[in-house]
Amino acid sequence: xxxxxxxxxxxxxxxGYVVGRVEDVPLGEGRAFVAGGVQVAVFRLRxxxxxxxxxxxxxxxxPLADGQTDADxxxxxxxxxxxxxxxxxxxxxxxxxxxxxxxxEDGSLVVEV
Amino acid sequence: MSxxxxxxxxxxxxxxxAMDDADGVDTRQRLVVVGNGMAGARVVEEVLERGGGDQxxxxxxxxxxxxxxxxxxxxxxxxxxxxxxxxxxNSHDWYADNGVVLRAGVRVERVDxxxxxxxxxxxxxxPYDQLVIATGSRSFIPPMAGLYRSxxxxxxxELLPGVFGFRTxxxxxxxxxxxxxxxxxxVVGGGLLGLEAARALQGHGVQVEVVHAGTHLxxxxxxxDGGAILKQSVESxxxxxHLATRTTEVIGPDRVRGVVLTxxxxxxxxxxxxxxxxxxxxxxxxxxxxxxxxxxxxxDQLRTDDPDVYAVGECAQHRGEVYGLVAPVWEQARxxxxxxxxxxxxxxxxxxxxxxxxxxxxxxxxxMGLNRPExxxxxxLVISEPRRGVHLSVVVRGDRLVGATxxxxxxxxxxxxxxxxxxTPLPAERIKLLVDLSDGAAEVGVAELPGDSxxxxxxxxxxxxxxxxxxxxxxxxxxxxxxxxxxxxxxxxCKGLVSQIVEWAADGDVVEDPxxxxxxxxxxxxxxxxxxxxxEQGLLSVSAVFAALAPGGQEDAKSKMGLTSLLRMIWGTQYxxxxxxxxxxxxxxxxxxxxxxxxxVPQIKGGVTTPAQLRTIADVAEKYEVPMVKITGGQRIDLLxxxxxxxxxxxxxxxxxxxxxxxxxxxxVKTCVGSDFCRFGLGDSTQLGIDLETRFQGIESPAKMKxxxxxxxxxxxxxxxxxxxxxxxxxxxxxxxxxxxxxxxxRKGDLLATVDSPEAVVQxxxxxxxxxxxxxxxLERTYDFVPRIGLARIQQVLLEDSEGSCAELDENMQxxxxxxxxxxxxxxxxxxxPGQFRTALPLVQLPTVPVR
Numbered sequence: 001x002x003x004x005x006x007x008x009x010x011x012x013x014x015x016g017y018v019v020g021r022v023e024d025v026p027l028g029e030g031r032a033f034v035a036g037g038v039q040v041a042v043f044r045l046r047x048x049x050x051x052x053x054x055x056x057x058x059x060x061x062x063p064l065a066d067g068q069t070d071a072d073x074x075x076x077x078x079x080x081x082x083x084x085x086x087x088x089x090x091x092x093x094x095x096x097x098x099x100x101x102x103x104x105e106d107g108s109l110v111v112e113v
Numbered sequence: 114m115s116x117x118x119x120x121x122x123x124x125x126x127x128x129x130x131a132m133d134d135a136d137g138v139d140t141r142q143r144l145v146v147v148g149n150g151m152a153g154a155r156v157v158e159e160v161l162e163r164g165g166g167d168q169x170x171x172x173x174x175x176x177x178x179x180x181x182x183x184x185x186x187x188x189x190x191x192x193x194x195x196x197x198x199x200x201x202x203n204s205h206d207w208y209a210d211n212g213v214v215l216r217a218g219v220r221v222e223r224v225d226x227x228x229x230x231x232x233x234x235x236x237x238x239x240p241y242d243q244l245v246i247a248t249g250s251r252s253f254i255p256p257m258a259g260l261y262r263s264x265x266x267x268x269x270x271e272l273l274p275g276v277f278g279f280r281t282x283x284x285x286x287x288x289x290x291x292x293x294x295x296x297x298x299x300v301v302g303g304g305l306l307g308l309e310a311a312r313a314l315q316g317h318g319v320q321v322e323v324v325h326a327g328t329h330l331x332x333x334x335x336x337x338d339g340g341a342i343l344k345q346s347v348e349s350x351x352x353x354x355h356l357a358t359r360t361t362e363v364i365g366p367d368r369v370r371g372v373v374l375t376x377x378x379x380x381x382x383x384x385x386x387x388x389x390x391x392x393x394x395x396x397x398x399x400x401x402x403x404x405x406x407x408x409x410x411x412x413d414q415l416r417t418d419d420p421d422v423y424a425v426g427e428c429a430q431h432r433g434e435v436y437g438l439v440a441p442v443w444e445q446a447r448x449x450x451x452x453x454x455x456x457x458x459x460x461x462x463x464x465x466x467x468x469x470x471x472x473x474x475x476x477x478x479x480x481m482g483l484n485r486p487e488x489x490x491x492x493x494l495v496i497s498e499p500r501r502g503v504h505l506s507v508v509v510r511g512d513r514l515v516g517a518t519x520x521x522x523x524x525x526x527x528x529x530x531x532x533x534x535x536x537t538p539l540p541a542e543r544i545k546l547l548v549d550l551s552d553g554a555a556e557v558g559v560a561e562l563p564g565d566s567x568x569x570x571x572x573x574x575x576x577x578x579x580x581x582x583x584x585x586x587x588x589x590x591x592x593x594x595x596x597x598x599x600x601x602x603x604x605x606x607c608k609g610l611v612s613q614i615v616e617w618a619a620d621g622d623v624v625e626d627p628x629x630x631x632x633x634x635x636x637x638x639x640x641x642x643x644x645x646x647x648x649e650q651g652l653l654s655v656s657a658v659f660a661a662l663a664p665g666g667q668e669d670a671k672s673k674m675g676l677t678s679l680l681r682m683i684w685g686t687q688y689x690x691x692x693x694x695x696x697x698x699x700x701x702x703x704x705x706x707x708x709x710x711x712x713x714v715p716q717i718k719g720g721v722t723t724p725a726q727l728r729t730i731a732d733v734a735e736k737y738e739v740p741m742v743k744i745t746g747g748q749r750i751d752l753l754x755x756x757x758x759x760x761x762x763x764x765x766x767x768x769x770x771x772x773x774x775x776x777x778x779x780x781x782v783k784t785c786v787g788s789d790f791c792r793f794g795l796g797d798s799t800q801l802g803i804d805l806e807t808r809f810q811g812i813e814s815p816a817k818m819k820x821x822x823x824x825x826x827x828x829x830x831x832x833x834x835x836x837x838x839x840x841x842x843x844x845x846x847x848x849x850x851x852x853x854x855x856x857x858x859x860r861k862g863d864l865l866a867t868v869d870s871p872e873a874v875v876q877x878x879x880x881x882x883x884x885x886x887x888x889x890x891x892l893e894r895t896y897d898f899v900p901r902i903g904l905a906r907i908q909q910v911l912l913e914d915s916e917g918s919c920a921e922l923d924e925n926m927q928x929x930x931x932x933x934x935x936x937x938x939x940x941x942x943x944x945x946x947p948g949q950f951r952t953a954l955p956l957v958q959l960p961t962v963p964v965r
Contacts, residue, residue, distance in 0.1 A: 028656075032951070063954050068674070080671075
C-alpha cells in the first residue's frame with residue numbers, strides 16, 4: 001500500500017511518504033499504514049482535520065488505528081488510555097505517543113516520518 | 114522562644130508593613146483576612162485558585178506566629194502519632210510564594226468599618242476594600258475556684274501552671290512537655306476533644322480521669338445508650354470516667370495538685386486539661402459594631418451587617434447555626450471565594466448537613482443529623498451490641514435518612530452519608546441500612562486498608578496511589594482521581610471503594626462530580642432528559658446528537674459508544690449508523706484481544722449445538738489456524754486470535770449468526786438439560802432458553818445482559834446469579850430473578866415474580882430488560898440498577914403497571930427485536946466503511962500468542 005516517492009523536507013530531516021488516498025480513511029475513523037518502514041495510524045476527524053500517530057499504543061501495544069477519537073483526543077481500544085492530538089501527551093500521565101505531520105496533497109495522504 | 118510552625122528557617126517571616134499604604138501603583142482591591150486558621154487560610158486558597166491573585170492584594174492576620182496548620186490533627190500530635198511539621202497546611206513560604214502578606218503573630222483589635230481600616234495590636238492600621246473575619250473559636254473555660262494564678266478571673270489572668278486548654282499547637286506542646294514530667298491528669302469534658310486528649314495523654318503513660326458534666330459521653334453526638342457503650346470502651350482502655358458531675362475547685366496553690374468534684378470528692382492531678390467545648394471568638398466583631406449573637410451573624414452570602422465585611426468558619430452564625438466541624442467551613446470558603454472573585458456572583462451558602470466520622474479514643478464513631486427520633490412518625494432503628502462495643506442507629510423520616518449514629522462499626526458510613534446528603538432511596542428493609550445481610554467476606558473500612566493494598570485490580574491501583582492523587586492536586590474530585598490513576602476505569606466494580614477512599618483521604622472534602630448524573634460525560638443531560646431531547650429533535654445519529662446537545666457542539670470520544678447504544682434503542686431501524694461512533698468491537702463484531710486480534714463466538718442458542726455445527730467450527734478453526742478454541746462460560750465456543758482481515762471469510766465459512774460475545778448487549782441464555790433428559794427437571798428449561806435467545810438476540814443495552822434458565826432449583830446453569838434468571842419450580846410455575854451477578858461482583862438476583870407459563874416468562878423478561886434499557890445509566894449492570902431503583906418499585910411498574918407504561922415497554926422492545934439483523938451476515942458481504950477489516954498493525958505478525 002505504501003509508496004516511496006516524496007522528497008525530504010528541510011526541517012527536522014523528515015521525509016514525506018504518500019501512504020494512500022484521503023478517502024481510504026473514513027470520516028471519524030483511523031487506518032494504519034506503513035510510511036518509510038514505520039507503522040503509522042492516520043485519522044481523519046469529522047471536522048476534516050488529519051492526524052497521524054505511531055500505530056501501537058505505548059502502554060501495551062494496542063492498535064491505535066482501532067481507537068475512538070474526538071477533536072482533542074485519541075482513545076486506545078485496549079485499556080482506554082487517552083492521548084492528545086496537540087502533543088501526543090497522555091491524559092492520565094502515562095508515556096506519550098509519537099505524532100507525525102500528515103497532510104492532504106490533491107487527495108493523497110502524505111505522512112512525514 | 115519556641116519554634117514557629119511552618120516558619121522559614123531563619124524564623125518569623127519578613128513583615129510587609131511598607132505595603133500598607135505607601136504603594137500607590139497597586140490597582141488591585143485590598144482583601145484583608147483576620148484569622149489564619151483553617152477557615153481564613155482556606156478562603157485565601159480558594160480565592161487564589163479562582164485567579165483572585167490578580168484581583169486582590171491579600172493580607173492575612175494571624176494571632177499565632179505560625180503558618181496555617183491542621184487543627185484537627187492536634188490530637189494526633191498530642192498522641193505522638195504525627196510530628197507537628199506534618200500538620201502544616203500552608204507554611205510562611207507558601208504565603209510569600211503566592212504574594213500574600215502574612216502578618217503572623219499580630220492580633221487585630223478593632224475594625225473601623227466606616228473608614229474601612231483594621232487596627233492591629235502592634236499599632237499599625239491596614240486599609241481594606243473587602244474584609245473577611247475568620248477568628249474561629251477558643252476553649253470554653255467553665256468557672257471553678259482556684260483556676261487562675263491569683264484572685265478572681267479577669268481578662269488577662271493567667272491559668273494556674275498545669276492547666277491547659279486544647280486548641281492550639283502551643284497548648285499541645287505545653288501538654289506534651291507536662292505529660293513527660295507528670296503522672297496524673299484530669300480531663301474536663303467527655304466530648305470528642307476531651308476523649309481524644311485523654312487517650313493521647315494515656316499513651317504517654319499518664320493516668321487519666323475524665324470528668325463530664327453530661328449524663329453520658331459525647332452527648333452532642335450520641336444517644337444515652339450509645340454513650341454508655343462508648344463509656345465501656347473508654348474504661349476498658351483504663352481511663353476512669355466520672356459522669357454527671359463537675360469540677361468545682363482546683364487545688365493549688367503554686368500549680369495544679371488536684372480537683373474537687375461537686376460531691377466533694379477530690380482527685381489528685383498534676384495536669385488539668387479543659388476540653389469542655391468551644392465558643393466562637395466574637396470580641397473583634399462586637400468591638401467593631403457588627404451584629405453578634407452566638408456567633409457573628411451572616412447571611413447566605415456570608416456577609417455581616419456591613420456590606421464589605423464577611424465572616425466564615427467557627428466564628429460565624431448562619432441561619433442560627435454555628436458549625437464546629439471542618440466540612441461546612443470548606444463549603445463556606447468556596448462560596449465566599451466564588452462571590453469575592455465574581456466567579457459565581459449568585460453563589461449562596463444554604464447551611465450544611467453535618468456528618469462526621471472520627472476515631473474517639475480508639476473507637477470509630479460516625480454521626481450525621483439526628484441521633485434520636487423527634488416526631489411520632491419518625492422511624493428509629495437501633496442495633497446495640499454492648500459486648501462488641503457496637504451501637505448503631507438510624508432515624509428515617511418519610512423515606513429519607515435524617516440521622517445516623519455509628520459507634521464501633523462504621524462500615525456502612527459511605528452509604529449512609531450518601532443517603533443523608535443526597536436523599537438517595539433507602540432499602541425497604543431498613544435493617545439493610547445498618548448491616549449487610551448478604552454473607553460475604555467482611556468489608557474492611559477504608560481507613561484500615563493498608564496503603565499498598567490494591568483497590569483497582571483491573572489497572573493495578575493501590576490505596577496509596579489514590580491518596581497521592583488526592584494530595585497531588587486532584588483533591589476530593591472522584592472523577593479527577595479516576596482520570597489520573599485510572600482506578601475504577603476497568604470493570605468498574607471498585608468505583609464505590611475508590612470514592613470512599615477519596616472521601617477519606619480528602620477528609621470528607623468531596624467535590625461533587627458534575628458529570629456523575631449525566632448519561633455520558635460529553636453531554637450535560639441525565640438519561641431521561643437526553644432521551645426526551647433526542648426524540649423531540651429527531652436526532653438519528655451520534656454526530657447529530659453532539660451538534661445539537663453537546664456544549665459548543667463538541668464531540669467527545671468517550672461518549673460515543675453510549676450514545677450509539679441509546680440511539681439504536683430509541684430509533685431501531687431508523688437509527689443512522691456511523692461506524693466511528695462505535696467501539697472497535699461493534700465496528701467489526703468481535704471482541705478485541707490483547708494483541709489486536711479478535712475472538713469469534715458464533716451463536717449457539719441455549720448452549721445446544723449439533724454434530725454438524727461442531728464439524729463446521731472445527732473445519733474453520735483448522736483452515737484459519739485459530740490459535741485457541743475455548744468453551745466459554747456462556748455455553749458457547751470461542752475462536753480466539755483471529756486476524757481482523759480474516760473475520761468476513763470466517764463468518765462466511767461458519768454460516769452461523771453472531772453470538773454477540775463482544776457487545777454491551779444481550780449475550781447468552783445458559784440452560785441446563787431440563788426435563789428432556791434430567792431425572793430432576795421440573796420444566797423444559799432448554800426450550801425456554803432457546804426461545805428467549807431467539808427473541809432477544811443482539812439487542813443492545815446499557816451494559817451486557819447474561820441470562821440463564823434452569824429446570825429446577827438445583828441451579829445447574831446458575832440462574833440465581835444472572836441479570837435475568839429463570840427457575841422452574843414445578844407445577845408449571847417459573848420464578849424470574851433479576852439483578853444477579855457472578856463476575857467482579859457477586860449477587861443473588863431478586864425474585865421479581867413467579868409466573869405460570871413460558872410465555873409469561875418471555876413477556877416479563879422482555880419487559881424488565883426494556884425497563885432496564887430505558888432507565889439504567891450507561892454501563893450500569895442490573896446488579897447495581899435493581900438495588901438502586903428498588904425491587905418493590907420495579908415490581909409495581911412491571912407487575913401492577915403503576916405507571917401505565919407496560920404496553921409501551923412491550924412495544925419499544927418489539928421495535929428493537931424487529932430491527933435485529935445479524936451483523937456477520939450484513940457486514941461480511943458488504944463492508945460498512947472502506948477498510949473496515951484492514952489490519953491496524955501492518956508490520957506485526959498476528960496473532961502473537963502461541964498456538965496451543
